[in-house]
Amino acid sequence: MTTSGAPPRIRSRWWPYVATVRYIVLFALVCLFLIPVYVLVVTAMKDPAQVSPSQMWQLPDSLSLDTFADVWPVLEPGFRNSVLMAVPASIISSLLGAANGFVLAKWRFPGADVVFPLILFGMFIPYQAILIPMRELLTDWNLVGGLSGLILVHIIYGLPITTLIFRSYFVTISDELIDSAQVDGAGMIRTLAFVALPIALPAFAVSVIWQFTSAWNDFLFGLVLTSTNSWPVTVALNNIAGGQVVPFHEAMASALLASIPTLLVYILMGRFFMRGLMAGALKG
């Protein structure tokens, strides 16, 4: 039997003071961390007349959502482009990463130990270094301007990390499970599809969250590889905030709107982070 809750720990008589100080310090750090978020939210909610650097710390006199309504039409095309780009980019690169990870962990082939580090190496290539040749290549392939080129780039640049995520996950599952699927008549593809992938839901969640966030937040590739019609939200955001005079309230409201999808993805998929989906496969 396991009992819930740890047995009471033995504390020194200074403990209450130590605990108080500890929490004060932690609270101060949290405040420091949240200051930008405070300014962001407060400014976005303010009446445009009240927005100025001198009053940035003040709470708004009245809550106003007008600014959101104002910026939405400007932001909307970029927003839609980003969704159309980030969703396929994150799902496809997660699926490919799952296939890679599965083969590297459970369906070993000669040379797997060389291939894996080579794939990982892709994580350490600075984007700036390959930006110009990549644009040249995609121009040759007629992929510059629209979203498909951008999607392709995000899929490929996602592969090292998704491969790593899935490989690390698959090495923890029992070899006997894979053997069993084989004896039951499943080949590589079906073992992956029917046995390995359903178990890998937690890894899939991690991978999709990661990929969606990085594709959504990307600015550099979006700017270089797309034309005006296909600009992702990050570029649209920059256009709002990057003028001669920065309309702070509009910039803040746009930034808030632009950050909602990544938050949503995390909230929706975060519960798959939980382990325990493997429970029951083995003796235990």
Add this chain to the structure above:
Amino acid sequence: MSKRFRGGVEAIKDVTLAVEPGEFVVLVGPSGCGKSTLLRMIAGLEEVSSGRILIGEKDVTAQLPQQRDVAMVFQSYALYPRMTVRGNIGFGLRMRGVPKEERRRRVDEVAQVLGLEHLLDRRPAALSGGQRQRVAMGRAIVREPQIFLMDEPLSNLDAKLRVSMRAQLTLLHKRLGVTTVYVTHDQTEAMTLGQRVAVLRDGVLQQVDTPQRLFRHPVNLFVAAFIGSPSMNFVHATVQDGAASFAGVRVPLPPDSSLAGADRPVIVGVRPTSLSLASGNGQPELPVTPAIVEDLGDERYVIFDVDAPRVDTEATRAAVDAQAADDALLVPLDRATFTARLPAGTPVSVGSPITVALDPARLHFFDPATGAALE
């Protein structure tokens, strides 16, 4: 059906084993002897470096596991965690393109045989160990394969369940009549389940025989020491003038024994059941002092040492290491230690001398140099 096999993987050395159709063969040996590897080679999960595997008359050596008509039960059961019991049992049929209706019928049938009907919609996580084990069996049975391969399927069950599952396995095999190759490190399991038992050591097949013959006519020291619980007692002895002598006892050899005329050192093996309290019926007697008395209810194991050098060969050590630790004596002795299995009522106590008699007809002789049995 015959399965012929010559492997060259380091783990398996030139094993040739033919399994008759419908036979239950157990591969047994200490851990690391290659028995699981051999089984996985039959399944197609390990490559064969040299030699062939035949199932039926068909050479399957180059076939992938999914192409061979075998089903396997794994030690960890390896149930698919995201599928229900029904999904698990039916997976093999689904992969082989059996239509949905037939699949349903066959899964229901097997579930009934195994008493799993009420669990079909559960996930493996919601099952007990014994239930999981039965699902793993069901997954193999439903396929109606040419061969069942079982890799220590009972080792994760508790002792009581293991004994009852053992009996059920025998019944199941009688009923289905499917050729079965079963791997275990537990010699009791091997002896009770196997119609024939193949003893492996370091990838080399030692002996393939019925449990009776393995017990009565082990071909070498290793098999003798490995089969039987408690293990056979061994002692160094000398054969001269038609009798073997050790520790001051002279055991006359049967006149037809090939050793009768020999003059040479031997290792004598005595089963614990071949020893009894001396009753003066003319059997050779040995005065001893019990060091340990283990009371098991309806029998007593009396452990004592004998005034003769201990037999400590690689073969006996490997066999003893493979047994549960309770068989191994912790006290390192330079003298031979014997275990006698006596009836419960036998008046013995630690420290008070008794006389035990040996049954001369039930002694085993081995060559000290090679370990081979001398008959």
